[in-house]
Amino acid sequence: MNTQKDNTEEKILAAATDIFMVKGMEGARMQEIADKASINKALLHYYFRSKDKLFDAILTKMLNLAFPQIGKVFFSDLPFLERVEQVIDIYITLLLKHPQLPAFLIKEMNREGSLLFKFIEKQYFAIQPILKEIQNAMDRGEVIQMKPEHLVVNVLGMCVFPFAARPMIKNVVLNGQDDLLNEFLKQRRSEVKEFIIRAIQPQ
């Protein structure tokens, strides 16, 4: 049963997500969020007490969206190169749905006092098995030898960077046209896959 409370809370969360994702914690204004949710500032505070708490709610939501993705598909018994392709696929698909996510997270992880650090520190233990598994694949000769950490960062960089730097890509590389940008970002799925495979397949 949907009370009015639930309904308003959802409106607030939706509005806050939109605003915070684009402007970040420091750029966002409570007034703007209230306007977008078609309520007033006082009601924002009634539901979330403070800007910090509201922001934390949004940040947590987006983090749970972004981070757990890798692990899911990675530990199957498919050949390693296919698993890499799947990871790239999943990530680009996620980013096409949330293009502002990379810039948002980069902004946030470089902001002092961000709650993001609490979250980030825990992830160390989550990624160790992945690095280990990459090393195993290398030892089996499924992939060329290199430092697993650098492979991870290379894949992440190629997937994430064009989204974080969309405004530059759009205006510098393409000709300022939104539809060209969208097309370009969609192409990343296959482009990154092919590029990575060429770089890491044996011989």
Place this chain on the structure above:
Amino acid sequence: MNTQKDNTEEKILAAATDIFMVKGMEGARMQEIADKASINKALLHYYFRSKDKLFDAILTKMLNLAFPQIGKVFFSDLPFLERVEQVIDIYITLLLKHPQLPAFLIKEMNREGSLLFKFIEKQYFAIQPILKEIQNAMDRGEVIQMKPEHLVVNVLGMCVFPFAARPMIKNVVLNGQDDLLNEFLKQRRSEVKEFIIRAIQPQ
């Protein structure tokens, strides 16, 4: 001859650079900049009239540092693959000197009303010859065939991303240790080069 004016102006610029690079336009405080420059707020305004104008001065300075780099070395008569290696070398060297630059620019290019856009739009004409030259190298068979725009973004992503996402790399991939992070970033020079070369060299 150095008047007191020059001296103070330099102190302000140095302090403002430090603060703005780390905190961005919205996170920085005039008081903090004044403190760092060992002067008071009023003097900041005496020299630069407003926070906006001061920020613009810093932004312009950093942009002129970051953007014109590529072109310089790119149009020599060296083999294409060697030129790519040189570009990577120059960029990673620049980033090791200014590790906060990527996050700063990503923050800024995603901020509405940023003066960065005026600058960014002009760069379209600067990069066209580079894309053309890449295409030529592909047609000559010096490199594998792909969309030049994606090659540029791949190189840029691998160079820039680990700097933009330093806090995450440090805590998630490495073990929260600053010296490990530094070592890792230095390794990027050779790692990126080798990775790119494997991905784009013919056959």
Place this chain on the structure above:
DNA sequence: GTCTATATTAGGATAGAC
């Protein structure tokens, strides 16, 4: 050119009526 003191505004937060 540099300071202290003050004005001004913006923005987060609360009180209190309904």
Place this chain on the structure above:
DNA sequence: GTCTATCCTAATATAGAC
């Protein structure tokens, strides 16, 4: 639960003495 009105602090900016 929702609103209007108001408070309070932080932050940019200016006035005016030295």
